[in-house]
Amino acid sequence: MNTLFDMGDDLPPGAAILPEFVAPSEEVALAQALDALAWSTELKRRVQHFGYRYDYKARAVTPDAYIGPLPDWLDDVTEKLQVVFGEKPDQVIANEYLPGQGISAHIDCPPCFGETIVSLSLLSSCEMIFRRGEAKRAVLLDPRSALIMQGSARYDWTHEIPARKSDSVAGAKISRQRRISLTFRRTIRVA
Numbered sequence: 001m002n003t004l005f006d007m008g009d010d011l012p013p014g015a016a017i018l019p020e021f022v023a024p025s026e027e028v029a030l031a032q033a034l035d036a037l038a039w040s041t042e043l044k045r046r047v048q049h050f051g052y053r054y055d056y057k058a059r060a061v062t063p064d065a066y067i068g069p070l071p072d073w074l075d076d077v078t079e080k081l082q083v084v085f086g087e088k089p090d091q092v093i094a095n096e097y098l099p100g101q102g103i104s105a106h107i108d109c110p111p112c113f114g115e116t117i118v119s120l121s122l123l124s125s126c127e128m129i130f131r132r133g134e135a136k137r138a139v140l141l142d143p144r145s146a147l148i149m150q151g152s153a154r155y156d157w158t159h160e161i162p163a164r165k166s167d168s169v170a171g172a173k174i175s176r177q178r179r180i181s182l183t184f185r186r187t188i189r190v191a
């Protein structure tokens with residue numbers, strides 16, 4: 001598959017990072033908009049769903065998964081993301097990570113979502129680990145950066161965030177703060 005981006009040796013093929021994808025003022029506004037809503041405690045970390053609430057077990061997005069249009073305060077970001085997706089994303093999950101929290105290794109449900117996944121990091125950095133067989137790539141996600149996963153990075157490599165309070169990057173210890181990520185996708189809907 002042709003991918004739009006392929007950057008550097010540290011990222012798996014098909015992944016790219018766009019630094020400073022949102023301005024600091026937008027970062028604060030997005031976090032405030034999320035904190036004004038009800039975070040769900042259905043997972044170990046707090047989450048919020050927008051657009052579609054897909055069924056992890058069924059591994060499919062059915063029409064009853066629709067929970068309404070994306071909120072207006074996501075407009076600026078989804079408009080910018082049209083360049084990457086070719087159209088506007090229609091599904092967003094917000095994940096909140098307190099220091100010490102993470103997400104286990106996974107590939108975003110292939111039958112549920114299209115070939116582009118974008119995760120926007122807010123408020124804190126964290127390290128993300130990509131794995132494919134024995135191969136491992138550790139990538140620092142900076143606040144306000146957008147991580148794009150397409151192609152091999154999307155389908156062949158797992159990604160995970162180790163549950164720890166700091167990351168060690170090039171010998172330097174970087175403490176984690178509360179981090180929020182917004183993950184944007186296009187749903188593949190089944191009737």
Ligand SMILES: O=C(O)CCC(=O)C(=O)O
Pocket residue numbers: 093095103108119120159161181183
């Ligand atoms: O927090 C992140 O940046 C990644 C979230 C993620 O992988 C997911 O929700 O599928």
Ligand SMILES: [Fe+2]
Pocket residue numbers: 106107108159
């Ligand atoms: Fe993911």
